[in-house]
Amino acid sequence: MRLRQKTLLLISTLLVSLIGVLYGSLSAILGGSFAELEAKDTERNVQRVKEALFEEIEQLSVSVYDYAAWDDTYDYAVGENPEYPEVNLIEESFAGLKINAIALLDNDANIIFGTGFDRETEEKVDLPPGLINQFEQGNPLVTHVDEESETTGILMLRDKAILLASQPILTSEGTGPSRGTFLLGRFLDGDRIEALSTRTKLDLKFYPLKEALADDALSQIANKLQAPDAVPMEIRPVDGDIIHGYGLIHDLNDQPALLLKVIIPRDIHKQGQKSLFYLVVSLSSVGIIFGVVIMVLLEKFVLKRVTSLSAEVETIGTQNNLALRVKESGQDEISALANSINSMLEQIEVGAKQLAVEQEKAERLLLNILPEPIAEQLKQSQDAIAEHFDEVTILFADIVGFTPLSAKLGPIELVNLLNRVFSTFDHYAERLGLEKIKTIGDAYMVAAGLPLPRRDHAEAIAEMALAMQQAVTELQNELDEDVKIRIGINTGVVVAGVIGTRKFIYDLWGDSVNVASRMESSGEPGSIQVTASTYELLRKKYVLKHRGKVAIKGKGEMDTYWLLGRKRQTKARVRVKAGLAATRR
Known part of the structure; x- marks a missing residue:
C-alpha cells in the first residue's frame, strides 16, 4: 500500500472513529431525551383515554339525573304513575341515549322496573343476570345515603364491561326523601370504543383482565401493573413505527377490571432519529472537508515530494542504470x-x-x-499433474451457421461476434461454477464436477446447455440468420490435468470425453443430445425425450435423449438469466 493510500486510510479511519464516537455519544444523549419525551407523551395519551372513559361515565350520570330527579319518576316509584314506562322508557329513548340497561329499584333493592336493550336490534331484552346480582341492600350501586349520593363506575359481566351510573330517585326540585334508585348501564362495546378512539384520536383496545392474564404477552404486563410497587402505566415500544401504552381500569369495587392498550405512532422517536441523522450528516460533512484540507496540505508539502523521490528511484530501477x-x-x-x-x-x-x-x-x-x-x-523444474474423477458431466457445443455468415461479415467482425457469444457462455459458466476447458474455432467445451467434485454437476450442465441454446436463439433473431447451436452432453469417468512444460492447458482425457464429443457431432442443430448416463441424473427434474438408438463412431448404437427443458414444478438449484444481454454491460 502506497504512502498516499496509507495516509488517506489513516485520516479516514480517524475521522470515522471520531464521527462514530460522536454518534454514539449524541445517540445516547439525544436518544435518551427523546425516549423520555416519548414516554411522557405516551403516558399523557393513556391518561387521556382514561379521562375520556370517565367522561363517558359522567355523561351517563347526567342522563341518570334527568330521570332520577323528576316528579314523574318519583311518583312511579310508589305506583302513582303506571303509564310512566310506556311514555318515558321506550326504545327510542334507549337508542338515543345509547343505553343497554335501565333499572328502577325501591329502597329495599327490589326491582320496580328493569329491562335491557339490544342496540343492534333496537329491542328490549332481559337485564344481564350479573347486573341483577348486584341489586341487594348495602351495595353502593343501589344504596344511597343521602340526596347528593351517586355511584358511577365499571362492572364486569363475564367477558363484557358495562358502564354504570345510579342516583337516588328524588323530586324535580332534587328533594327527598329518596324513593329508591334509578340506574343506567351502557356496554363498553365496539361502538363505544370506536367513539372513544375518535374523541381521543388514538387507536386503542380494552382487554378483560382475565383474558389478558391468559395471554402470554399481556399477562406479563398485567401482572407488572398489579404488583405492589407497580407504576400506573407500562410503555412498550413495538418497532420503529409503533409504541404501546398500557394501563389498568378499575371497577366499582376498585379492583382491576380491564387492561387498556393505546397504540401510538412513534412520531417523537422518528423526529429524534431524523435530528440525529442530520447531525451526523453535518458532522460527516465537516469531517470530510477537514480531511480534504489535511490531504491537500500533506500532498503539497510531503506526499508529492515523497512520490517524486519514489518515482526517481523506480526510474533508476526500471532503467537498471x-x-x-x-x-x-x-x-x-x-x-x-x-x-x-x-x-x-x-x-x-x-x-x-x-x-x-x-x-x-x-x-x-x-x-x-x-x-x-x-x-x-x-x-526451473515442472512436474506433470493428473487427477482421476469418478463422475463428471462434459458438454461439447458447436455453433452451426457461422460458415455462411463469414461470407457476409469481415474476419474481424466475425471474430468479434464469436467473442461476444463465447463471452456470454463464459459468463454462464462462471455463474454456474463450471470449468471451461477450451474453445476450438466455433466449438466450446465445458465440464462440471471438477476440479472440485459436486453432486449437481449434471443439473448445472443442463442449465448451461439451456442458457446457451437461448442465447444463440436471441443471436439468430438479432442477425436474422440461420444460426443454431448443437450440443452434446455425457457423464462419466475422466482424467484431468496439465502435461508438458510450455503453454500449459488444463485438459480432460478418457472415453467419457470422446462420447460427449460424439453426442455433439451426431446431434441436430438447435438440439441438446444427452447420453443415458446423463439422462438418469436429469430425468426427475428435466423434460427429456427418447431419441432412440443412434450409431456412435467407435461405440456402436447407443440410446440417446433430447433435453427439452426443465419441469415446471422444478426449482433448479442453479440457474442463470439466459440471453446475450447478460454480457453487454
Whole structure:
C-alpha cells in the first residue's frame, strides 16, 4: 500500500472513529431525551383515554339525573304513575341515549322496573343476570345515603364491561326523601370504543383482565401493573413505527377490571432519529472537508515530494542504470533521505559491477559443464499433474451457421461476434461454477464436477446447455440468420490435468470425453443430445425425450435423449438469466 493510500486510510479511519464516537455519544444523549419525551407523551395519551372513559361515565350520570330527579319518576316509584314506562322508557329513548340497561329499584333493592336493550336490534331484552346480582341492600350501586349520593363506575359481566351510573330517585326540585334508585348501564362495546378512539384520536383496545392474564404477552404486563410497587402505566415500544401504552381500569369495587392498550405512532422517536441523522450528516460533512484540507496540505508539502523521490528511484530501477541519482533539495528529512539514497546507490553500483563479473564467471563455468537446454531445465523444474474423477458431466457445443455468415461479415467482425457469444457462455459458466476447458474455432467445451467434485454437476450442465441454446436463439433473431447451436452432453469417468512444460492447458482425457464429443457431432442443430448416463441424473427434474438408438463412431448404437427443458414444478438449484444481454454491460 502506497504512502498516499496509507495516509488517506489513516485520516479516514480517524475521522470515522471520531464521527462514530460522536454518534454514539449524541445517540445516547439525544436518544435518551427523546425516549423520555416519548414516554411522557405516551403516558399523557393513556391518561387521556382514561379521562375520556370517565367522561363517558359522567355523561351517563347526567342522563341518570334527568330521570332520577323528576316528579314523574318519583311518583312511579310508589305506583302513582303506571303509564310512566310506556311514555318515558321506550326504545327510542334507549337508542338515543345509547343505553343497554335501565333499572328502577325501591329502597329495599327490589326491582320496580328493569329491562335491557339490544342496540343492534333496537329491542328490549332481559337485564344481564350479573347486573341483577348486584341489586341487594348495602351495595353502593343501589344504596344511597343521602340526596347528593351517586355511584358511577365499571362492572364486569363475564367477558363484557358495562358502564354504570345510579342516583337516588328524588323530586324535580332534587328533594327527598329518596324513593329508591334509578340506574343506567351502557356496554363498553365496539361502538363505544370506536367513539372513544375518535374523541381521543388514538387507536386503542380494552382487554378483560382475565383474558389478558391468559395471554402470554399481556399477562406479563398485567401482572407488572398489579404488583405492589407497580407504576400506573407500562410503555412498550413495538418497532420503529409503533409504541404501546398500557394501563389498568378499575371497577366499582376498585379492583382491576380491564387492561387498556393505546397504540401510538412513534412520531417523537422518528423526529429524534431524523435530528440525529442530520447531525451526523453535518458532522460527516465537516469531517470530510477537514480531511480534504489535511490531504491537500500533506500532498503539497510531503506526499508529492515523497512520490517524486519514489518515482526517481523506480526510474533508476526500471532503467537498471545505477549511475543515475535522485534530486536533493531542501534541508528537511526528505532531503536527508534523498542524500542517503544517493549514497546507497553509489555503494550498490560498485557492488553490482562486482556481482556482474562474478555472475559472468559462474555462467561460463555452468555452460562448460552442461548443455544450455539442460542448464535451463535445472533452473526451473515442472512436474506433470493428473487427477482421476469418478463422475463428471462434459458438454461439447458447436455453433452451426457461422460458415455462411463469414461470407457476409469481415474476419474481424466475425471474430468479434464469436467473442461476444463465447463471452456470454463464459459468463454462464462462471455463474454456474463450471470449468471451461477450451474453445476450438466455433466449438466450446465445458465440464462440471471438477476440479472440485459436486453432486449437481449434471443439473448445472443442463442449465448451461439451456442458457446457451437461448442465447444463440436471441443471436439468430438479432442477425436474422440461420444460426443454431448443437450440443452434446455425457457423464462419466475422466482424467484431468496439465502435461508438458510450455503453454500449459488444463485438459480432460478418457472415453467419457470422446462420447460427449460424439453426442455433439451426431446431434441436430438447435438440439441438446444427452447420453443415458446423463439422462438418469436429469430425468426427475428435466423434460427429456427418447431419441432412440443412434450409431456412435467407435461405440456402436447407443440410446440417446433430447433435453427439452426443465419441469415446471422444478426449482433448479442453479440457474442463470439466459440471453446475450447478460454480457453487454
